Amino acid sequence: MITFIDELKRLLSEDRVTVNETVLEQHSRDESYHQPSLPDVVIFPKSADEVSAVLKFANENDIPVIAFGLGSSLEGHVIPQHGGISMDTSLMNSVLEIRERDFLVKVQPGVTRSQLNKELKKYGLFFSVDPGADATLGGMAATNASGTTSVRYGIMRDNVRDLEVVLANGDIIHTGSLATKSSSGLHLNGLFIGSEGTLGVFTELTLKVYGIPEVTMAGRATFPSVEQAVEAVNGIMLAGIPIARIELVDALSIKQVNRSINTSFEEKPTLFLEFHGNEAGLNQDVAFAREIVADQGCKDIQFETDSIARSELWSARHNLAYSFIHSSPGKKLMVTDASVPLDRLTAAILDTRKKVDASSIEGAIVGHVGDGNYHVMFMIDLKNAEEVSEAKRLNEEIVNYALNAGGTCTGEHGVGIGKAKYQRLEHGKAYDVMAGIKNTLDPKGILNPGKIFTEETLITQ
Amino acid sequence: MITFIDELKRLLSEDRVTVNETVLEQHSRDESYHQPSLPDVVIFPKSADEVSAVLKFANENDIPVIAFGLGSSLEGHVIPQHGGISMDTSLMNSVLEIRERDFLVKVQPGVTRSQLNKELKKYGLFFSVDPGADATLGGMAATNASGTTSVRYGIMRDNVRDLEVVLANGDIIHTGSLATKSSSGLHLNGLFIGSEGTLGVFTELTLKVYGIPEVTMAGRATFPSVEQAVEAVNGIMLAGIPIARIELVDALSIKQVNRSINTSFEEKPTLFLEFHGNEAGLNQDVAFAREIVADQGCKDIQFETDSIARSELWSARHNLAYSFIHSSPGKKLMVTDASVPLDRLTAAILDTRKKVDASSIEGAIVGHVGDGNYHVMFMIDLKNAEEVSEAKRLNEEIVNYALNAGGTCTGEHGVGIGKAKYQRLEHGKAYDVMAGIKNTLDPKGILNPGKIFTEETLITQ
Structure with a gap:
């Protein structure tokens, strides 16, 4: 009898279809607390035609197909709950075309963010979406990722111009065009971005890129209270300052950073900021921002323009989740991801801090506060039923609060299993x-x- | 026998259901050259519940429903080709809520752009999308309108946060939330924007608004050739100058403006520009832009910061289509709407000019050139078969050129009848x-x- 695995080997090639235990295990989980589940087989297609052949076959034979990037998702998106085929895109990792005068780049789905930015730097360009993790661009489009820069440059959905998608029946379509704007047909592009592999598999992405700004200035400002830090964010937004990043990191998180990378940052609510622009405009923006943060009790704000100093300043923020993970062996990360309208953010964060403090577990709060999106990071021991249920209860309360405020249960991580x-x-x-x-x-x-x-x-x- | 019109009167009220000939005629056409067609009845609902009741009834009885804003569409979108109910939203024209700290405003679909901006001005805010016509916001969302400011602030799809939509079966849904960003569920918001009344009827819109910039500076620059004008646009984009508007108006259009509003602008390819920003940054941007346009042979560039002088400068550009219409009695406007990737724009416009010059009709070219979107305006006599077929042939050639360049047949007007x-x-x-x-x-x-x-x-x- 020919098994379906034999058929996959015929459709791809022997060496790109595996049932090796270690490989199956690597494709059974993501970075979240969700229960792993093994796929039946892992395959490594190299082209849209191969993906199409596999999907046609899987569709005829009712076999689940789960597209897999790097497994950095946070809500169990790539976990093969029902077994089937884990389709790993790591061999589709070429930057296909850089159209610098169009501000566009065409990539395969397995290209990572840092790989793309390394290529783009030669042209004075960069890809803006920065979710922290060095995820694949296919995965980032599938979850509609965003992160620290979306307050200025938009989320993944704003920065994908076109997708090549293979549908369940094997048809290959394009969801957009290369035109900067279009009113032609229904907007499939936006629909497929964030569809988490439930509508099709991405085989090519055309992304919008930006010129590297003339000047970049990064800053760190500490505040007496979370409330004042968030009020400073509102002040900066209301002043119309085109801030490129504005991140809240609470005192507990700063403590974790100090412990983890041996720094001695003041353990107080902190805003990490970044300004992009021409020199004159940026200086005026920074001067205005200084006044606004001072009005909210900030006595200490430090700026860096040098690229190494900037990247050191930001590394604390960027590595926060990993530093929690590494300092809590045996525990798993649960991150809430609510997002509320800007005007409700202060109240939402204060309410969250109160709830976490009243609970039996610790949770650090960070936020993409210019977008009203904030995370509580819990490190939980999955074998400790009380800890798990406490974290789930808090997650649920935070979601309900956000929904009552007109917000969303997930600002950027996506639905996956956890938010369904x-x-x-x-x-x-x-x-x-x-x-x-x-x-x-x-x-x-x-x-x-x-x-x-x-x-x-x-x-x- | 109860007619379906009696039933509509029962669902709404006697005075908001009409078969008056003049009203039917007003709802039989838009501003385009497409063949008018009368609806059977025009109704004026006041609420989502009324719209829902009508749609449920129409769906059960197979009656076409065409949502109608102000009839300013350009591809026959609101023409009831198959008769039925023209659903006029002009009684749903309230600005419902201004959430200034959220940068959001909630409006009914019949509110016009200028009506909204008048309200917003009191709060130091503005709604950015500016298609020229003073269209309704419901209509602008239905066609995914854009216009002169989208190079900086995005198109309609970028600026609608949430829609209340009544579906064909009468269900009332929301397509988004008030959160700045969300990865929750499939992105219905983007799908419904630009769906031209084919998926549902909008009964409420939540829109993103912006703070009025500290300084606005408008400029007009003339060039020896269209090629040099478009190259200047590319230069400005590549320099990363955050230009707020950048419009090309060709010599023939300037001639029309001079004729129509008695000005004496130099009849040469002209760029209309607008810069928004803080004072220092804007001055640096303007200085840089001056160098770039000078490199492309521009000897004459004039700037205005005063709001009356600015609005006079722009009125020439804004009223261009109307000035063509009014100066060609008995003729109808046909506007092409192709959009190409930025790097193909110079070639596309030169090719278009050559084709128009080689044809038997006149056509003026204007363009939202920062977006790669350009229009040819033809005034055609619908009774002159040769003129009509010549304009249609040119339109088709322009579309084919754009599609071959990776672009789109419609950058902002939408599909309607003309681009289906x-x-x-x-x-x-x-x-x-x-x-x-x-x-x-x-x-x-x-x-x-x-x-x-x-x-x-x-x-x-």
Whole structure:
């Protein structure tokens, strides 16, 4: 009998189809606390045609297909809950074309953010979306990632011009064009970005890039209270200062940074800021921002323009999640990801801090506060039932608070497994519309089953 | 026998349902050259609930429903080709809420752009999207309008945070939330914007607004050739100058302006520019831009910061289409709307000029050149078969050129009737995905039939 694995070997090649235990295990999990689950097989396609052949075959034979980038997702997106094929894009990792005068670059989905930026630097360009992790661009588009720069340059959805996508039936489509703007047809581009592998598999991405700014200045400002730090953010936004990054890191997180990388930052609520612009404009912006933070009780603000000093200043913020993970062996990271309208942010963060303090577990708060998006990082011992249930309870309360404020359960991590249960509450009848689209594009439900949509949602359609 | 018009009167009220000939005629056309067609009835709903009741009724009885804003569309979007109900949103014209600290405003669909900006000014805010016409915001979202400011502030799709939409079955959904960013669920917001009334009727819009910039400076620069003007645009974009508007107006258009509003602008290819920013940054930007335009042979550049002088400078550009219309009695406006990647723009515009010059009709070229989007305006006599066919031939050639360059058949006007025939060519198999979504959401095809989708596309699904 020919097994489906033999058939995959015929469609790709012997050496790019594996059931090796270690490889299966690597593709059974992401960086989150969600329960791992092994795929039946891991494959490494090299082209859209190969992806198409595999999807056509999987669709005819009802085999789940889960696209896999680097596994840096935070809500279990790449976990093969129902087994099947984990489709690893790491061999599709070429930067295909840099169109510098169009501010566009064409890449394969397995290219990582840092790999792309290294290439772009030669042209004086950069790709703006920076979620912290050095994720693949395919994965970042699949989850609609964002991060520290989106307050100025937008989220993944704002920076993907076109996708080549293979559908469940093997059809290969393009969701956009190379035009800067278009009113032609329905906007599939935005629909597929953030679809988490449930509507198709991305095989090529055309991304918008930017010129490296004339001057970049990074700053760190400490405040007497979280409230004052967030008020300073509101002040900067209301003043219309085109800030490039503005990040809140609370006292507990700074303590963790000091412990982990041996620094001696003042252990107080801190804003990390970055300004991009021409020299004259930036100096005026910085002077204005200094006044605003001083009004909120900030006595200590330090700026760096030198690129090494800047990158040191930011490394503390960027490595925070990893520093928690490494200092808590045996524990797993749970990160909340609520986002609220800007005016509700102060109250949301204060409420969160109160809830966490009243609970039996520790949680550090960081936030992309210019976007109203904030995270609580919990390190939890999955064998400790009380700790797990406490973290889940807090996560749920934070989600409910955000939804009541007109916000969202996930600002940037995506739905995956962890936020599927909040979709009905957040989207109401719109969730049925989403499920209708899912059913139309993937009638057999082979594409990343269990993510975004629960089985019940799709059946009751 | 109760007619369906009686039923509509029962659902709304007697005085908001009319078959008056003049009103029917007003709702039979837009500002384009497309053939008018009368609706059976025009209704004026006041709430989402009324819209829902009407749609439920229309869906059960297979009656076409066409949402109508002000009729300023340019591709026949609001023409009831198959009769039915023209649903006029002019009584839903309230600014519902201004959330200044969230940079959000909630409006009903019949609010016009200028009405909103008048309200916002009191708060030091403005809504950025400016398509020239004083369209309704519902109509602008339906066509994914943009215009002169999108090079800096984005298109309609970038500036709508949430829509309340009534679906064909009467369900009322929200497509987004108030959160600045979200990775929750499929992105319905982007899908419905630009759907031209084919997926649902908008009953409320939450829009992103901006602080009025500290300084605004407008400029007008003339060039020896169109080529040099477009090269100057590329230079400004490549320099990373955050230009707020940059518009090309060719010599023929300037001539029209002079004739129409009695000015004496030099009749040469002209760029209209606008800079927004803080004073120091803006001055540095302007100085840099001066060097770039001088390198392209511009000897004459004039700047205005005073708001009246600025608005006079821009009025020439803004009223151009109307000035063509008013100076050509008995003729109708046909505007092409191709958009190409930035690097192909010079060649595209030169090619277009050559084709128009070689034809038997006159055409003026203007362009949102920072976005690669350009228009040729033809004034055509619909009774002159040769003139009509010549304009259509040119339109088609311009579309084909743009598609070959990786661009789009419509940068901002939308598909409507006029661009439906290019959808298959532009989108390939993705057009089937769009049709699948249309069929899922509107299985009986009552919503604005004949727009975006041809009947054949939907039937072959």
